Amino acid sequence: MLKSWNRREFLWGVSQSALALLVMGRASGQVVAASKPTSVLVLGAGLSGLYTALLLEAKGLSVTVLEARDRVGGRVHTLDDIPGKPEAGAQALSERYRRLLALAERLQVPTEPSLGLDKESLLYIRGQAVLPKDWAISAANHLAKSEHSLLPQELLSHYLRKHNPLENANAWIKSKYSDIDIPLDKYLRAQGASNEALRLIDFNPASLFNSINTTSALWALRNDQRAQTRSQHPMHIQSGNSRLPEKMAASLKSPVQLNKVVESIRSQATGVKVYCSNGSKFDADYAVVTLPFSVLRQVEITPPLPKIQAQAVQELPYTAVTQIRFQVGHPFWETDGYPPMMWTDSLLESVLPVRDKQGWVQSLVSWATGTNAKQLDAMSADTLTKYVTSELTRIRPGTEENVEILHVVSWGRDPYALGAYSHFAPGQIRRFQDKMAKPWQRIHFAGEHTAIASGGMESALESGERVSSEILARIGLLSPQAQAP
Ligand SMILES: Cc1cc2nc3c(=O)[nH]c(=O)nc-3n(C[C@H](O)[C@H](O)[C@H](O)COP(=O)(O)OP(=O)(O)OC[C@H]3O[C@@H](n4cnc5c(N)ncnc54)[C@H](O)[C@@H]3O)c2cc1C
Numbered sequence: 325m326l327k328s329w330n331r332r333e334f335l336w337g338v339s340q341s342a343l344a345l346l347v348m349g350r351a352s353g354q355v356v357a358a359s360k361p362t363s364v365l366v367l368g369a370g371l372s373g374l375y376t377a378l379l380l381e382a383k384g385l386s387v388t389v390l391e392a393r394d395r396v397g398g399r400v401h402t403l404d405d406i407p408g409k410p411e412a413g414a415q416a417l418s419e420r421y422r423r424l425l426a427l428a429e430r431l432q433v434p435t436e437p438s439l440g441l442d443k444e445s446l447l448y449i450r451g452q453a454v455l456p457k458d459w460a461i462s463a464a465n466h467l468a469k470s471e472h473s474l475l476p477q478e479l480l481s482h483y484l485r486k487h488n489p490l491e492n493a494n495a496w497i498k499s500k501y502s503d504i505d506i507p508l509d510k511y512l513r514a515q516g517a518s519n520e521a522l523r524l525i526d527f528n529p530a531s532l533f534n535s536i537n538t539t540s541a542l543w544a545l546r547n548d549q550r551a552q553t554r555s556q557h558p559m560h561i562q563s564g565n566s567r568l569p570e571k572m573a574a575s576l577k578s579p580v581q582l583n584k585v586v587e588s589i590r591s592q593a594t595g596v597k598v599y600c601s602n603g604s605k606f607d608a609d610y611a612v613v614t615l616p617f618s619v620l621r622q623v624e625i626t627p628p629l630p631k632i633q634a635q636a637v638q639e640l641p642y643t644a645v646t647q648i649r650f651q652v653g654h655p656f657w658e659t660d661g662y663p664p665m666m667w668t669d670s671l672l673e674s675v676l677p678v679r680d681k682q683g684w685v686q687s688l689v690s691w692a693t694g695t696n697a698k699q700l701d702a703m704s705a706d707t708l709t710k711y712v713t714s715e716l717t718r719i720r721p722g723t724e725e726n727v728e729i730l731h732v733v734s735w736g737r738d739p740y741a742l743g744a745y746s747h748f749a750p751g752q753i754r755r756f757q758d759k760m761a762k763p764w765q766r767i768h769f770a771g772e773h774t775a776i777a778s779g780g781m782e783s784a785l786e787s788g789e790r791v792s793s794e795i796l797a798r799i800g801l802l803s804p805q806a807q808a809p
Contacts, residue, residue, distance in 0.1 A: 361386045362799050365598050365606050367589070368614035369580045370398025371781055372770045374572040375427070375788030376612050381577055383792075383801055388606060389576065390584040390598065392740045395566075396573040399741055399772075400781065402564030403731065406649065408686035409564050410678050412733040413744075414781050416440075418555030421778075423785040424568075428561065431571045438558040439679055445665035447476065448719045449524070453662065468518035476524040477667055480531055483515045484548035493777045496546035502754040504542045508533075511541030526694065527669045533747045534643050534694035543748040550779055565781075588624035589613065591765035610798075612791050614771040614784075617760075618642040618742035629764050636760035640752065640773060642743020644697035644736030648672070648712055650688045651730050656722025664688065670715055671696045687730060693744075701734050708732065745780075746773035761787075768794055 362385045366373045369391035377387045395401075399413040416438045417424055428435055447454045452464040459465055460473045467474065474482055489504075490496055504511065509522055517525075526535050532547060533539040561568050573580045585601040589611055596611040613620065617640040628634060657664040664685060666675040672690040680686050690712070692700055703711060709729055716723040735744040748756070761774035770791035775783030796802035 362610070362795075363388070363595075363608040364795060365390060365596060365608040365611045366614065367586050367598065367611060368392075368398060368771070369396040369569070369573060369582075370614060370771070371400060371424075371569060371572075371784035372772065372788045372791075373398075373612070373614040374569055374576070374580075375423075375785050376614070376770055376792050377576055378572060379788060379792035380795065383796055385795075386578075386608075387576070388578055388608065389573075389580040390586060390600065390606065391580050391582050392585040394582050396580055396582075397566045397569035399735070399744065400565045400569055402566035403649075403733075404564060404566070406687070406731055407651075408678050408680055410649065410687065410689065411560070411565055412647065413735075414565050416558040416560055417781060418559065419557050420553075420555050421782040423789065424782055427572070427785070428568055431568070431575060433568050433571050434562040435559045436562045438560045439681075439683065440558045442663060442665040442677060444663040445477075445667045445674075446662040446720075448666055448668040448670065449476065450669065453719070455662070466520040467524075468516075468521070470516070471518060471521055474521075475667075476669075477528055477530065479517070479521045480512075480525045480528055480544070481548060481551065483512045483517050483521070484545055485552070486515055488545050488548055488552075490545055490549040493546075493550060495549070496542055496753065497757050497776055499754075501542055504545065505540050505748075505751055505753045506542075507537050507750045508539045508541045508544050509536040511544075512536065524669060527667075527673050527696065529645075529674050529691045529693045531693065532643060532745055534641060534698075538641065538749055540748045540750045540753055542753050547779075586615070586623055588626065589767060590626045591767050596766045610766050610768060610795055612768045612770055612795070614769075614787075616642060616741060616743065616746065616771060617773055618746075619740055625764070625767065627765070630759075630762075632755065632759045633762060633764065636752070636756040639749070640746050640756065640760070641749050642736075642741075643693055643745050643747060644695075644701065644734075645744035646692045646697035646700045646736065647733045648690045648692075648700075648708075648729060649678075649731040649733075650690075650716075650723075650727040652685065652688060652723075653726040653728075655685065656720060656726055660720070660722050662720075666719060668719055670719060671699050672712065672715055672719075675716075675719075688727070697734070697736055701736050705732075761790075763794060763798075 364380055364385055364387050366377045366389045369389050377389050380387050401413040403410050403412050449464040454462045454464050456475055586598055587601050588599045590597045595607055595609050598606045617637045620637050664677040673692040673696055675688055675690045677685040678687045735741050761769040768791050770787040772783040775786040778786045793802055
């Protein structure tokens, strides 16, 4: 049972480490002058922006959050109008999300276990349906002999794990690893991956990048290092992950300003000015930019960012993800005897059942990434419907006239995300990583793309912790040595 919450307790106890950083601020005499607290504009009301705002408010700063959408949460988005309330963005967290769990507890936003993915899936490769137990001897298996017994979804981790040199979650930023900041396909080939293995790896939605030839091997190894200590306890926020950012926003002193599409940011000697597409203008002492770089590319920053940082904003790749949700008439898997989940080498990539708490299938979602998602994104709504239904019929004849598209989410085409997650192209970790989130004049940067040690939602919070301590140090409320790593 949680003890009853009051604002003051919450704001001083958001997370243990943030709290530690905050209380290391100087004596209370230095807390922001009562007459005019330092003001901060936080751009973006995703988890990183909202968390930054909460932490800065806790130290008495005056914070205004500007958000382009008509909702908060950004890439955390529960589809409340679809049966089963599926998640379009962040799916799950785990017991390893230290900051997020502390925050959820403080805000009295309950979590509950997730069912996780089904154990069994049907493979559909090179036009043939194959059960995993038959894969090693299937005619559809064109892998090299040494790879024959590996399922397509196991290939990437098999080759990454072979000689992963990264000793912990922070190691990937060390300069001694820059010699593996090379194209992933080249690295995998050197580890012995066959051409067919490389082809199949690009159909894996769990890979989190666009394609193996445009991704840094070091980045993939970083993801693999984390996966080795992956939690056994997936969970989500009860009633939908969006409930967390909603409660964070409701806990702020000033309501988030919605429908404010930031178009330009000016840093001047005395403060920052932010201009929005609807003509509104905001002033503050500092700005924290949490927009994904994919979107920030379109925002004018004055004076212009230093060269390398500007290049990072322009070039950092974001993974396209397109999800197509289907309503199913009768459960075709009970008729054909195959599992409902499918792993395919079609543009649809994987098809996953969305189950309710009792385990009943509510809907199906096809989840495509990278170049496959981009091809789906290029289709008109009509063409997409025809294409997807005929592909499903080809893969699983029982779906014919038995599925209806309920909803399509394209993160690649979402104007305020332009991709699902950031990653690094070959050579970019070396060039960008230690420079891309550096404060520029009165502008500071946060967001998942700027985090080091954590991933997903937790990375957004990690970045909020780092940026808030940067600002507090700047105004004398925190010694620079006490800043988060
Ligand atoms: C499909 C998908 C699956 C995922 N699965 C998981 C998972 O299972 N577990 C996990 O931990 N994480 C997962 N994630 C990642 C997680 O959702 C993100 O890392 C996290 O939510 C990012 O938070 P953020 O604050 O950095 O960015 P965002 O949430 O993108 O916040 C940025 C905000 O800026 C706003 N914005 C953009 N442009 C402008 C503008 N011009 N003016 C004003 N505001 C603007 C956006 O609308 C947004 O609200 C997933 C993400 C996606 C897309």
